[in-house]
Amino acid sequence: MSTFRILVFALFTLVGFQLSAQKTPVKPKKQGVHMTFEKETVELGRMKKGDKRTFDYVFTNTGTEVIEIEIVSGCDCTTLDWTRKPIKPGEKGKVNVIFDSKEKEMTEKSVDVDIYLKNKDPKTNSQILKILNYTFELYK
Numbered sequence: 001m002s003t004f005r006i007l008v009f010a011l012f013t014l015v016g017f018q019l020s021a022q023k024t025p026v027k028p029k030k031q032g033v034h035m036t037f038e039k040e041t042v043e044l045g046r047m048k049k050g051d052k053r054t055f056d057y058v059f060t061n062t063g064t065e066v067i068e069i070e071i072v073s074g075c076d077c078t079t080l081d082w083t084r085k086p087i088k089p090g091e092k093g094k095v096n097v098i099f100d101s102k103e104k105e106m107t108e109k110s111v112d113v114d115i116y117l118k119n120k121d122p123k124t125n126s127q128i129l130k131i132l133n134y135t136f137e138l139y140k
Contacts, residue, residue, distance in 0.1 A: 029089055033119045033128055034063035042097075042134040049138050050102045057095040057113065057132050061087045068118040069093070070127070075111050077103055082115075101138055110135045 037059045044053050061067050067087040072080045072095050079100070083093035097113060110133050117128040 029064050030062055032063050032122065033065050033067060033117065034061070035059045035067060035093075035115075035130060036062040037132070040132050042132075044099065044134055044136040046137045046139060047101055049104065049140050052101070053099045053136075055097055055099075055134070057097065058092060059094070060092050061089050064089055065119060067093065069095075070116045070118045072113060072115050074113045077101065078111060078113065080113065095132075097134065099134065099136065101136065104138055106138070108135070108137045 037057055039057065042055050042057070044055075047053065066089070069082050069084070069087075072082045074080055074097070077100050079098040081096040083095075087093040095113065095115065099111070113132045113134070115130040115132065117130070119128050120126065121128055
């Protein structure tokens with residue numbers, strides 16, 4: 001019986017070493033500037049006029065270059081804050097949004113959030129722009 005236990009122990013040990021030796025495949029990074037967002041559109045749903053909602057656009061730098069956000073803009077109803085430090089490949093960044101519906105007149109609306117990067121498009125040499133949006137439906 002003890003020989004059986006030793007063989008089982010040896011088998012489990014061998015399998016354990018084999019599993020730990022296998023490497024998890026690493027996703028290749030895309031060349032250049034690439035931002036992969038968890039969500040590019042946020043649906044706030046129905047909300048009472050005057051309500052505020054706060055949410056984040058979270059992204060990962062899935063490219064090979066450091067990303068630097070120059071400015072983020074939206075409508076007057078939107079207060080924005082964002083990651084100010086350079087975001088290295090593999091790191092996460094975010095844009096924090098506070099939507100205040102008190103001045104809105106429309107019942108349904110979509111609002112764009114524009115992210116301007118300091119990075120330049122190598123083909124056009126123009127500033128890189130990423131457009132996200134959020135939607136809401138107001139009731140009184």
